[in-house]
Amino acid sequence: MTDPEAQTDAALLVAYANGDRAAAQDLTARLVPRVFGQSFRMLQDQAEAEDIAQEAMIRLWKIAPDWEPDRAKVSTWLYRVVANLCTDKLRGRKRHTPLDQAPDPQDPALSAVDQLQAGARTRALSEALAQLPERQAQAVSLRHLEGCSNPEIAEIMDLSVEAVESLVSRGKRALTAALAHRKAELGFEE
Amino acid sequence: MSDPKMTDLDDLFAAGRAETPAPSEALMARIRADGQALQPEAQGLAVAARAPEKVSFWDMLGGWPALSGVAAAGVAGVWLGIAPPAGIEDIASDMFGNTASVSFVAEYDDFLGELSDG
Numbered sequence: 001m002t003d004p005e006a007q008t009d010a011a012l013l014v015a016y017a018n019g020d021r022a023a024a025q026d027l028t029a030r031l032v033p034r035v036f037g038q039s040f041r042m043l044q045d046q047a048e049a050e051d052i053a054q055e056a057m058i059r060l061w062k063i064a065p066d067w068e069p070d071r072a073k074v075s076t077w078l079y080r081v082v083a084n085l086c087t088d089k090l091r092g093r094k095r096h097t098p099l100d101q102a103p104d105p106q107d108p109a110l111s112a113v114d115q116l117q118a119g120a121r122t123r124a125l126s127e128a129l130a131q132l133p134e135r136q137a138q139a140v141s142l143r144h145l146e147g148c149s150n151p152e153i154a155e156i157m158d159l160s161v162e163a164v165e166s167l168v169s170r171g172k173r174a175l176t177a178a179l180a181h182r183k184a185e186l187g188f189e190e
Numbered sequence: 191m192s193d194p195k196m197t198d199l200d201d202l203f204a205a206g207r208a209e210t211p212a213p214s215e216a217l218m219a220r221i222r223a224d225g226q227a228l229q230p231e232a233q234g235l236a237v238a239a240r241a242p243e244k245v246s247f248w249d250m251l252g253g254w255p256a257l258s259g260v261a262a263a264g265v266a267g268v269w270l271g272i273a274p275p276a277g278i279e280d281i282a283s284d285m286f287g288n289t290a291s292v293s294f295v296a297e298y299d300d301f302l303g304e305l306s307d308g
Binding site for chain 2: 016017018019021024025027028029032033036037040041044046050053054057058061062064065119121122124125126144145147172175176179183
């Protein structure tokens, strides 16, 4: 492990497990923006993203005494936990909310057109991710929303790089198909 | 030449990346509170905070295992005083000059003499 950020995360987690009260605050400040960001980008829902972020961090607090720094980076572990929790949440949405009935976000600061092209697009993307098989949704979101490289995703998802490439490729085709009938609504030319 | 369908998708991804708010302070506070509530106790602090246990005089000396050595040494000293091995008195004379043997139990000395004579 040569990444200084990763070393700091791991060192703070060890300090936390040893009872260092400041370590909980430092870890919260360092990790929660990224954890919440990943949740929000997948779910496009503030309340749900907050629940996921809190749950992911609770799992980190609980695993801290047994953490093995040589097995994984803290950031990699959190990417995996958040991706799993988010796809669970998306699967619940898939059961309860058909894609066509998903509500669009309302932001009074934006014009109607802007809302269509910003809020509706992001919400539509999240709802379309919910239609994908779990692993495809995770691979696509890690690649295109989090900006992870394929080798990083392979480590996060415990897959080969080739398997990740295949998942991302199939996931993007499935997303395109899921969004095809909403192109006009989302501001794309037919 | 890029696929126009994928370009649309890339626009959606770009929108998804752009619209991320910062976590609220309320969320940060909840997570900090979880962290403190679930934090293991500091090992050093836990030991220091524990009430001192009652320590007996014998425990301070090392308990019965340590005292058994002291008792054995005492018994050996008494035995050497009663029946010193041959040569001990000569060594004592060489080291400390003249020595005098004092018998506290004359009958016992006779009994030991009979034992050594066979």
